[in-house]
Amino acid sequence: MTGEAVSGQDVSNPGKSSWRVTVLGGGAWGTALALAMLRAGHKVRLFARDPQTVAAIGQGQNPRYLPGIAIAPGIEATSDIAAALSGADCVLAVTPAQSLRATLAVAKDNMPDGIPLVLCAKGIERDTGALLSAIVEEILPRNPVAALSGPSFATDVARGLPTAVVVAARDEALAADLAARFSAQNLRCYSSDDLIGVEIGGALKNVFAIAAGAVTGAGLGASAQAAMVTRGFVELRRIGAAFGARPETLMGLSGLGDLLLTCSSAQSRNFAYGLALGQGKALAGLPLAEGVPTAAIAARIAVERGIDAPIIAAVAAILDGAITISQAVTALMTRPLKTETND
Numbered sequence: 001m002t003g004e005a006v007s008g009q010d011v012s013n014p015g016k017s018s019w020r021v022t023v024l025g026g027g028a029w030g031t032a033l034a035l036a037m038l039r040a041g042h043k044v045r046l047f048a049r050d051p052q053t054v055a056a057i058g059q060g061q062n063p064r065y066l067p068g069i070a071i072a073p074g075i076e077a078t079s080d081i082a083a084a085l086s087g088a089d090c091v092l093a094v095t096p097a098q099s100l101r102a103t104l105a106v107a108k109d110n111m112p113d114g115i116p117l118v119l120c121a122k123g124i125e126r127d128t129g130a131l132l133s134a135i136v137e138e139i140l141p142r143n144p145v146a147a148l149s150g151p152s153f154a155t156d157v158a159r160g161l162p163t164a165v166v167v168a169a170r171d172e173a174l175a176a177d178l179a180a181r182f183s184a185q186n187l188r189c190y191s192s193d194d195l196i197g198v199e200i201g202g203a204l205k206n207v208f209a210i211a212a213g214a215v216t217g218a219g220l221g222a223s224a225q226a227a228m229v230t231r232g233f234v235e236l237r238r239i240g241a242a243f244g245a246r247p248e249t250l251m252g253l254s255g256l257g258d259l260l261l262t263c264s265s266a267q268s269r270n271f272a273y274g275l276a277l278g279q280g281k282a283l284a285g286l287p288l289a290e291g292v293p294t295a296a297i298a299a300r301i302a303v304e305r306g307i308d309a310p311i312i313a314a315v316a317a318i319l320d321g322a323i324t325i326s327q328a329v330t331a332l333m334t335r336p337l338k339t340e341t342n343d
């Protein structure tokens with residue numbers, strides 16, 4: 001086993017009862033959250049469709065998705081969805097946003113009635129424009145839906161570094177209960193009843209993280225970076241408002257917080273994707289960048305709803321190969337001048 005040791009138990013709230021938590025997805029974030037749930041005192045099962053990932057986690061590592069991090073014993077990894085879900089008190093959905101529908105279809109017949117399904121992916125379904133909560137409500141109508149989001153790199157959480165996220169559900173009491181149960185030393189979970197706001201913030205920040213990487217990669221300068229993030233945040237809030245997100249939610253961890261994180265660090269896969277784009281490097285084979293499909297659908301949503309979102313449109317067009325970064329910059333800089341409106 002390589003890498004630093006990661007402690008298994010670190011319960012900061014000993015009053016809460018232990019749950020059987022099932023994590024769907026054996027990638028970076030699924031593995032990190034499984035470790036976090038273990039530290040919060042829960043019994044953790046992790047479903048991964050890839051037997052190699054299951055075997056590796058059983059041996060205390062996940063070299064494909066979380067290289068260099070030793071995984072504490074206690075996570076029961078399996079490729080058997082029925083075994084993974086049997087008797088679960090709560091399920092975390094941690095596969096990519098565009099795979100959520102397929103993941104839930106596999107889980108559906110074994111999903112215990114009434115237990116919460118917590119969305120941990122960040123994105124909007126490309127083909128339909130559906131928010132992920134709508135997909136859960138369609139496929140699992142008997143399970144309350146929640147979302148966990150905020151500035152949180154999987155490696156940081158897996159290492160037990162201090163991290164704050166927000167857990168949202170329409171039912172405020174459910175959100176508060178989940179936040180209390182998931183919190184542990186160095187994982188501080190705030191709660192919110194603005195499910196849509198938390199989802200939108202997490203999904204759209206990825207588009208601007210790609211843009212931030214591209215600005216850096218193309219050498220456009222720190223001033224351009226600050227302008228892009230600021231005006232991008234305006235677009236994020238406009239689209240959020242169209243979905244009914246509360247503005248204050250978007251000023252929080254899943255919105256501004258995650259924007260700050262991923263627009264400023266090459267540790268972000270979305271930023272790294274944009275960086276490669278800006279540098280003219282090959283994009284094939286790069287790790288998951290959720291902002292790619294989300295940019296396309298967010299641009300379409302903006303057009304359909306008459307929302308002014310020129311940066312999202314530019315990112316989508318660049319990713320589509322329709323325009324170059326240089327053409328996008330010219331188009332953005334020569335738009336008609338106007339009063340600065342921040343809503």
Ligand SMILES: NC(=O)c1ccc[n+]([C@@H]2O[C@H](COP(=O)([O-])OP(=O)(O)OC[C@H]3O[C@@H](n4cnc5c(N)ncnc54)[C@H](O)[C@@H]3O)[C@@H](O)[C@H]2O)c1
Binds near residue numbers: 049053099102121
């Ligand atoms: N990595 C992070 O730091 C981080 C942090 C917060 C949120 N997220 C979000 O979590 C989601 C997952 O990201 P990740 O980092 O774990 O990605 P990843 O690429 O590391 O892993 C994705 C995992 O999902 C599995 N998968 C894909 N489709 C599947 C399907 N249909 N059924 C079962 N398994 C399937 C893959 O095999 C892989 O194990 C993304 O939406 C991402 O934005 C990631």
Ligand SMILES: O=P(O)(O)OC[C@H](O)CO
Binds near residue numbers: 154
């Ligand atoms: O690596 P990214 O860009 O997918 O970002 C991971 C998380 O969303 C950060 O909060």
